[in-house]
Amino acid sequence: MNILISNDDGYLAPGVVAxxxxxxxxxxIVVVSPDSNRSGSSNSLTLDRPLSVYRAENGFYFINGTPSDCVHVALTGGLSFKPDLVVSGINQGQNMGDDTLYSGTVAAATEGFLFGIPAIAFSQVxxxxxxxxxxxxxxxEVVERQFTKLSKPYLLNVNIPxxxxxxxxxxxxxRLGKRHQSEPVIKMLDPHGREIFWIGPAGKEKDAGEGTDFNAVANGFVSITPLRIDLTHAEQLDALKESLL
Structure with a gap:
């Protein structure tokens, strides 16, 4: 099996090494990771400047870009083969509920999924x-499992207590749980007296009931959530068609 590994904490992070x-x-395995921490970068691609690929002493490759950049470059020009699996992580911190929208860890796996390759994102809670x-x-153990009943490509989000x-x-x-709205931004002054803002903490759990990722890890279980990318609001599609008549 050939596996492409990436992450969002950077190529020196203990998680990707482990x-x-x-x-x-x-x-x-081939590891292609960002040159530094790119947490919260979501599925962004770098389009305003060229990207460079470097090789570290441990054999890992690193790129001055986002997690999606790393997987995209690897799959479209960096590798001489198509991987059987794309694996991302192990992230420092959970990617559950609404957080998956912002996660660079999940984004790296998603990029592989978009290229038709099964992909798994791993995070510690x-x-x-x-x-x-x-x-x-x-x-x-998860990688070794044969998910023969899942249609390929699949995209799995794994959170480990x-x-x-x-x-x-x-x-x-x-399934993914849900959070309340994020906390307000934190206002501060820089050394020149100018107002600056830090993004506030994530909101508390809103839907953390039985069956959610939040509930599973809170009770000591590893959570695996299958994800999909279709953003179409199917329930509103017919109503929209009618409103356009």
């Missing part, structure tokens, strides 16, 4: 890399 080490025994070895072990492997309760198939 993921590569976990998958190397079972696959031929809490920041700090606690029990990263456990998350890497889970990542390998920061627990020792032995304390994880298992794996659950989940």
């Amino acid at each position: 993921l590569a080490n976990a998958l190397r025994p079972i696959a031929e 809490e920041k700090g890399w606690a029990h990263l070895d456990s998350a890497a072990r889970i990542a390998r 920061n627990l020792p492997y032995e304390e994880l309760k298992g794996i659950k198939a989940t």
Whole structure:
């Protein structure tokens, strides 16, 4: 199996190193990651400047762009083969509920999915890399599973509690939960007295009931959510057609 690995925390992040080490025994891997942390970059592509590809001492490739850039460049010009799987992560911090819209980790996997390749995004629920070895072990187990009942390509979003492997309760198939609105921006003054703004914290969970990703990880389970990209509001399509008559 040939696997393309990327992330949004950058090529030096412990998560991508752990993921590569976990998958190397079972696959031929190539790592193409951003040169620095690009969290929250979503599915953005860099169109206003050229991109450069570099190779690190550990063999990883890194690009001065977004996670989507990394996978896009790899698939359309950097690799001499089409990967069997695109894997992103392991991210430092959860990507659940509405957060998936902003996630660079999920975006890297999505870029592979858009090219017709099965893709999986992995994230740890809490920041700090606690029990990263456990998350890497889970990542390998998920990659090794044969999702024969899923239509290909598939796009899976996996969130792993920061627990020792032995304390994880298992794996659950989940749907995305929902959050309340984000907290207000944080206003400050820069050294010159000019007003600046920091994006505020994410909103609290609004829908975290049974069956959601929030509920699964809160109870010690690994959450796997199948995602799709079709943004068409099918329920409103007929109403829109009627309003145009």
